[in-house]
Amino acid sequence: MLKKTVLNAAHRALGARMVDFGGWDMPVNYGSQIEEHHAVRRDCGMFDVSHMCPVDLVGADCRPFLSRLVANDVAKLTVSGKALYSAMLNEDGGVIDDLIIYFLTDARFRIVVNAGTAEKDLAWMQTKAAEWKMDVTITQRRDGDNALGMIAVQGPNARAKVWQVLPQAKAATESLKPFFAAEVDQYFIASTGYTGEDGYEIMLPAGEAESLWNALKEAGVAPCGLGARDTLRLEAGMNLYGQDMDETVSPLDAGLAWTVAMKDERDFVGRAALAANGQQKQFLGLILLDKGVLRGHQKVITQHGEGEITSGSFSPTLQQSIALARLPLGVAVGDEVQVDIRGKLLKAKVTKPVFARNGKVVQ
Amino acid sequence: MSNVPSNLKYAASHEWVLKNADGSVTIGITDHAQEALGDLVFVELPEVGAHYAAEKEIAVVESVKAAADVYAPIAGTVTEVNQAAADAPESVNADAYAAWLFKMTPDNMADVDALLDAAAYQAVADAA
Numbered sequence: 171m172l173k174k175t176v177l178n179a180a181h182r183a184l185g186a187r188m189v190d191f192g193g194w195d196m197p198v199n200y201g202s203q204i205e206e207h208h209a210v211r212r213d214c215g216m217f218d219v220s221h222m223c224p225v226d227l228v229g230a231d232c233r234p235f236l237s238r239l240v241a242n243d244v245a246k247l248t249v250s251g252k253a254l255y256s257a258m259l260n261e262d263g264g265v266i267d268d269l270i271i272y273f274l275t276d277a278r279f280r281i282v283v284n285a286g287t288a289e290k291d292l293a294w295m296q297t298k299a300a301e302w303k304m305d306v307t308i309t310q311r312r313d314g315d316n317a318l319g320m321i322a323v324q325g326p327n328a329r330a331k332v333w334q335v336l337p338q339a340k341a342a343t344e345s346l347k348p349f350f351a352a353e354v355d356q357y358f359i360a361s362t363g364y365t366g367e368d369g370y371e372i373m374l375p376a377g378e379a380e381s382l383w384n385a386l387k388e389a390g391v392a393p394c395g396l397g398a399r400d401t402l403r404l405e406a407g408m409n410l411y412g413q414d415m416d417e418t419v420s421p422l423d424a425g426l427a428w429t430v431a432m433k434d435e436r437d438f439v440g441r442a443a444l445a446a447n448g449q450q451k452q453f454l455g456l457i458l459l460d461k462g463v464l465r466g467h468q469k470v471i472t473q474h475g476e477g478e479i480t481s482g483s484f485s486p487t488l489q490q491s492i493a494l495a496r497l498p499l500g501v502a503v504g505d506e507v508q509v510d511i512r513g514k515l516l517k518a519k520v521t522k523p524v525f526a527r528n529g530k531v532v533q
Numbered sequence: 534m535s536n537v538p539s540n541l542k543y544a545a546s547h548e549w550v551l552k553n554a555d556g557s558v559t560i561g562i563t564d565h566a567q568e569a570l571g572d573l574v575f576v577e578l579p580e581v582g583a584h585y586a587a588e589k590e591i592a593v594v595e596s597v598k599a600a601a602d603v604y605a606p607i608a609g610t611v612t613e614v615n616q617a618a619a620d621a622p623e624s625v626n627a628d629a630y631a632a633w634l635f636k637m638t639p640d641n642m643a644d645v646d647a648l649l650d651a652a653a654y655q656a657v658a659d660a661a
Contacts, residue, residue: 202571202572203571203572207597401597463574484574491575
């Protein structure tokens with residue numbers, strides 16, 4: 171039995187093609203994935219991300235708890251509303267999940283974790299809080315009486331569309347810099363996203379999600395499925411958990427070194443393993459020069475050894491196939507490599523792991 | 534609802550087959566297949582002159598979402614490919630029955646007659 175978000179009926183009413191996404195019955199597109207992709211790069215689109223799990227932390231020990239729990243350093247969160255992207259590691263330095271932490275007060279933080287990992291994440295957090303004897307209450311907000319829905323509104327016109335529909339939110343969110351959140355009445359509005367475009371992720375009581383979704387639709391915001399969400403995040407060079415990294419992969423080998431704070435002596439789970447193993451691979455982009463489509467798990471042949479594509483697809487913005495790949499150390503941006511696609515060796519160029527953001531090609 | 538023309542024969546692996554007057558057959562993927570795949574971005578066609586056994590991988594269609602093999606519905610030899618479909622994969626989404634992929638000369642025309650008719654294929658597509 172697939173789980174459904176509170177917007178399931180709305181997706182079906184719009185004629186969405188639904189798929190099983192990690193046990194959730196989710197829209198992959200509402201017609202054309204490429205049109206949805208362009209809507210976000212050029213105008214404004216919205217995604218139901220209510221399958222993701224908000225987790226509220228309350229208690230005096232929120233900071234010391236998070237300081238040990240995740241690889242990035244919550245000491246960077248000094249202004250209320252600020253958000254931090256981080257990996258949560260196991261003792262071997264593998265990635266249990268990647269998540270966003272919102273700092274509200276020293277006794278109240280909100281974390282948003284991935285849909286498919288939510289249960290193991292919660293169990294891990296509860297175990298660690300008990301083991302470290304932390305004064306922190308951990309509450310999931312996806313299911314049950316206080317469940318939240320979540321809608322991501324993304325694109326150059328996203329802010330204007332949100333203010334048109336929620337005029338009461340304009341004052342509090344107008345000056346919101348990227349990676350911040352503001353609470354307005356029952357709305358939690360964050361300037362975060364997974365597309366490389368401006369916009370908001372809006373959490374709200376689950377029972378009100380459908381009316382917001384419909385109001386945004388009325389305002390001309392294009393409903394977009396998980397298909398477009400995947401090509402947008404791939405172009406933006408953003409990792410997908412379970413594909414670009416998992417519990418067997420170090421964040422240092424998944425392009426997430428920038429999120430691992432090891433400058434001072436702070437102790438966090440996985441630190442010792444990261445320090446011992448160092449970086450073994452580099453995480454880079456590929457653009458296919460021949461005709462075809464790069465896909466996850468394809469083998470990459472370089473002068474420095476073999477690597478592997480972790481995510482690949484066709485880029486609607488570049489009109490070429492692009493990929494994220496884990497490649498041997500020594501491979502450099504600009505190198506030409508070969509990719510084994512169904513037994514044929516096709517030419518690809520190594521790039522930085524970002525292809526398009528803010529409506530433009532970044533290469 | 535996908536379109537299943539009654540003048541064609543079908544394979545359960547979602548190819549359509551049209552018998553031509555010259556003894557060749559024209560082959561493409563069904564409307565149901567293009568709809569399930571979503572926006573097509575790449576088509577890899579077989580080589581003219583190559584012989585394929587029935588149910589062998591003969592071509593590849595890739596959408597933004599996934600790659601899918603196209604299977605030879607019958608045993609035969611490729612006589613012609615539709616380069617226009619490879620140059621504009623979206624034409625298969627626009628009209629899967631106009632944007633054919635390749636033509637074959639069947640080893641045995643009876644194999645074509647033994648393929649699914651429109652009603653039988655519709656049942657396959659509905660169950661998918």
